[in-house]
Amino acid sequence: MKGVSCIITAAGKNRRMREDLQSKGMKIQHKLLFRINNDPILTCTVKKALQTNLKECIVVLGHFMNDLYLALAEINDKRLRTIENPDVDVELSQTLLNGVSNCKYEYCLCLAGDQPTITTKTMKNLINQLSKSSEPENTITILARGETGYLDSAKGLGMPFACHSSLLKHYLQGEEDNLNPILNRMVADGVSLYGVQGQNELELVNINRYDDYLKVLKMWQGKE
Template sequence: MKGISCIITAAGKNRRMREDLQNKGMEIKHKLLLEINQEPILTLTVKKALKTISDECVVVLGHFMDDLYPSLEEINDSRLITVENPDVDVELSQTLLNGVLNAKHDYCLCLAGDQPTVTKETMQNLIDQLIKSPEPENTVTILARGETGYLNSARGLGMPFACHSSLLEQYLRGEEDNLNPILRRMVADGVSLYGVQGQNELELININRYKDYLIVLRLLDEKK
């Protein structure tokens, strides 16, 4: 069995959520500290990742790291590792690269800290599909947003995904960009992109704005 490092990015500026809360006259709070079922969003995301077969979970912090540390300190698991971006003013590509460079294993499951609704089953499916693919060192398995199976385009796709660490090192070094343009370059260069079917519609929601948070709360309540 191949070693798996889970990398969770939690280094963003929180700009859109801060704007929304300020406009509503609400307490300014980091989106990753908003609660779902009495637990911070970041805590939930990390706990689900630790339920997969990942050998370690590397959480990359940047902006507002002092606010986020307490939500991680309550997780008692020796596989959890926190690293900090040397420069907090970097794009997602450099946050991911920092995680890869601090990871011990060849295969990486990459998640955003604001994706607590991605199920552990989907996380595991991303890993499993990568490991059993014909060319795991030249393949990216990714949560599908439409078509599944081998894809011709990365349009609209982002985290979560899994791939070999060497691919990430190759395509992230020197880049200051979001993930999707980098995925498009991979596909153009012949990297295989495989869309994995999700478990439900909730998995496709990134909690960027306050309305996203309310949608997640409503849909979770409807599932009870």
């Protein structure tokens, strides 16, 4: 592969985390600003992505963008670009489409901003497995949550994944949905889906709720 773009989605409403913080009487803030190892979650995710051989890293912002701009300001890397959703009230599919529509390279690695637990090695493995495919233009390599190798269903799967940008441009156009139903439609149409083994159980934890954040902190400390 001549070059790979990374797209990191960081445009969500932060609804579930806001609900949790409010119920606990805690200060309301975006989950991507909670810290892990002294870095905001978003910054941690971006730094790991930049440790790969990516040609560019695009962070797509929407809700709370002013706060998230501040978190990214400390990263000094020419490969990092930030773009904004024209309309902040969109689903993940449109945030991802905005990112892929602005990428400069044919292949892309797609991450969620709240995935600081994904290791750089797994990111590299997703890209490397895609490059080994006999049909990289019609293949998605994705972090497995169970079975690995070629899969016949995307059930329970989402980011991170890697694929040719044309696949996303085709399947995301006009969609207002989460990623999983779109992945399943792609598989039904004959797109190859390859599950890549993760490095540890921590990579499978999604930080949506405050308890998820506490769980990640506890598990992270156990691996240091």
